[in-house]
Amino acid sequence: MIKASKLAYEYIRRDEEGNVEGIVRAIDGIDLDIKKGDFVAILGHNGSGKSTVAKEINAILEPTEGVLFVNGFDTSKEENIWNIRQSAGMVFQNPDNQLVASVVEEDVAFGPENLGVPTDDIIKRVAFALEKVGMTAYRTSSPNHLSGGQKQRIAIAGILAMKPKCIVLDEPTAMLDPNGRKEVIATIHELNKKEGITILLITHYMDEVVDCDKVIVMDNGKIVMHGTPREIFSRPEEVKKHKLDLPQATELAYELRKDGLDLPEGVLSVNEFVDAFVSEYGKK
Amino acid sequence: MLRDITLGQYYPSQSVIHRLDPRVKLTATLLFIVSMFLFHTFVGYIIAGICLATVIIISKVPFKFMMKGLKTIWFLLIFTMFFNIFLTSGTPVFQWRFITVTKEGLTTAAFMGLRLFFLIIGSSLMTLTTTPNQLTSGMETGLRWMKKIHVPVHEISMMMSIALRFIPILMEETDRIMKAQQARGADFEEGKFMDRIKALVPVFVPLFVSAFRRANELAMAMEARCYHGDEGRTSMKPLRYARRDGIAYLLLLLYIVVIVATDRVVLGLL
Numbered sequence: 001m002i003k004a005s006k007l008a009y010e011y012i013r014r015d016e017e018g019n020v021e022g023i024v025r026a027i028d029g030i031d032l033d034i035k036k037g038d039f040v041a042i043l044g045h046n047g048s049g050k051s052t053v054a055k056e057i058n059a060i061l062e063p064t065e066g067v068l069f070v071n072g073f074d075t076s077k078e079e080n081i082w083n084i085r086q087s088a089g090m091v092f093q094n095p096d097n098q099l100v101a102s103v104v105e106e107d108v109a110f111g112p113e114n115l116g117v118p119t120d121d122i123i124k125r126v127a128f129a130l131e132k133v134g135m136t137a138y139r140t141s142s143p144n145h146l147s148g149g150q151k152q153r154i155a156i157a158g159i160l161a162m163k164p165k166c167i168v169l170d171e172p173t174a175m176l177d178p179n180g181r182k183e184v185i186a187t188i189h190e191l192n193k194k195e196g197i198t199i200l201l202i203t204h205y206m207d208e209v210v211d212c213d214k215v216i217v218m219d220n221g222k223i224v225m226h227g228t229p230r231e232i233f234s235r236p237e238e239v240k241k242h243k244l245d246l247p248q249a250t251e252l253a254y255e256l257r258k259d260g261l262d263l264p265e266g267v268l269s270v271n272e273f274v275d276a277f278v279s280e281y282g283k284k
Numbered sequence: 285m286l287r288d289i290t291l292g293q294y295y296p297s298q299s300v301i302h303r304l305d306p307r308v309k310l311t312a313t314l315l316f317i318v319s320m321f322l323f324h325t326f327v328g329y330i331i332a333g334i335c336l337a338t339v340i341i342i343s344k345v346p347f348k349f350m351m352k353g354l355k356t357i358w359f360l361l362i363f364t365m366f367f368n369i370f371l372t373s374g375t376p377v378f379q380w381r382f383i384t385v386t387k388e389g390l391t392t393a394a395f396m397g398l399r400l401f402f403l404i405i406g407s408s409l410m411t412l413t414t415t416p417n418q419l420t421s422g423m424e425t426g427l428r429w430m431k432k433i434h435v436p437v438h439e440i441s442m443m444m445s446i447a448l449r450f451i452p453i454l455m456e457e458t459d460r461i462m463k464a465q466q467a468r469g470a471d472f473e474e475g476k477f478m479d480r481i482k483a484l485v486p487v488f489v490p491l492f493v494s495a496f497r498r499a500n501e502l503a504m505a506m507e508a509r510c511y512h513g514d515e516g517r518t519s520m521k522p523l524r525y526a527r528r529d530g531i532a533y534l535l536l537l538l539y540i541v542v543i544v545a546t547d548r549v550v551l552g553l554l
Contacts, residue, residue, distance in 0.1 A: 058508050060504060060507065060508065082510050082512070085507070085508055085509070085510050086510055089508070089509070090505075090508040092501065092504070092505055092508075094498075094501060096453055096498070097498045097501040097502050097505065098501070098502065098505035099449065100445075100446065100449065100502070100505075100506060100509075101417075101445060101449060102416075102417060102445065102448050102449040103417060105520070106417070106520065106521075109520035110506075110509055110511070111509040111510060112518075112520075113517055113518055113519055113520060114509060114510040114511045114512065114517060115510055116516040116517060116518050117518055118518060119518060119519065119520060119521075119522055122518065122519075122520040123520060126520065143449070144452050144453065158509060159509070162509065162510070
């Protein structure tokens, strides 16, 4: 689905006369291989290059070095742009700054309208997309009256109406309250399971990562760790070295183990923690 | 709440006028405005008045609501009438020291007043019965032919609809910035007029910065959703003429013919 080899991107800072002032290598030779139907999370602290990867996948940025194939299309070729953007939709961080129309259904229709889909088909797609994100009841409302989580679901519906194979979400929950965050994460999990859409979730909330198939940790433009969430969080020191937190339950188990308690590595959720703790110390 | 403000002054209802194609309403408003300058006798005003009144009754918009539109131009109306009354030369009817009121002055003032009144009522009738969204799409489809003379019709209407979406957001943001500054001691309510204007400068700077940032992000989001101008673009709700729109066009034509014809006849008689 998404294949990259030795992908690199450089931001070039120029002064007023256009002379090069400095070059920032935002991503530095990364290899990616994301399969169809995967739910992959990219983790990294600010400035680790994770958002740049998202923009590369959507062909908003062109690779400086290396190659990137999305759904079989080379992102460095101008003529592939629209195919790439149709097959890999993108949801951004700020829910307000990505909705175009002042009526929900018209906003969802924006993507298919751009693709030149016939009217009857647009209506079907909009109804389908709104149903999938559970926002059918708000079809004719104004986005200004919705909560952040609802707006973000509308943004997802807008992408869904373009029938993408993959959705890239660039910190979709960063500006939401805990409830909105839950809504959005539940929605994308459902899309992944029921519609088989490949999800690439870029985030810095560890608790959202726990249920993913695969986690990629980035630091300084490089991929520094990758594996299943359990594999990643079984190496707490390494995660912390890259300025990332651990999920709450993992953190607790880690601290307790440091103090000599006998708990397994890679505890991911509260339930797992309780089970592990009870089976070890419950009888005493 | 600021986010509840609606642009324009749409009055929701299910009347025939509301359901008319926005292109019909745009054309009608334009022709009505033009028709105001096509006649020279009082008969024209009577006909235009009757037609306008009929449309208002059909539209089910309360007259009180219509008068709101007049509030802003009240001053202009009085002003125009005032100058017309006192500064038109002709046969005097009333004289006191240097003030002369002439017969011609009174009639032109009455006619000018009525004309302005009709213009405002006529155009606010359109905004009252058409949502801003309908208006934009009406303009886009109705003015498509202007693309041939290189007028970026699609781009203009896209800008209008984005503006409609973002005005409430930016209003809210202004409110937030002002509150944040008030919390740190800024004073927007006291002082001389100029001082208050100056106090607003620090509000507008962050507002502009954030507006540009939003514009940048929105442009990226639009591109990510395959926006590439109107080439090969389709629409979820394309405008299609119904029978009532045809009838409306016919009535409009009839109105123009009647108003011009009666004016000629009456002018001949006088």
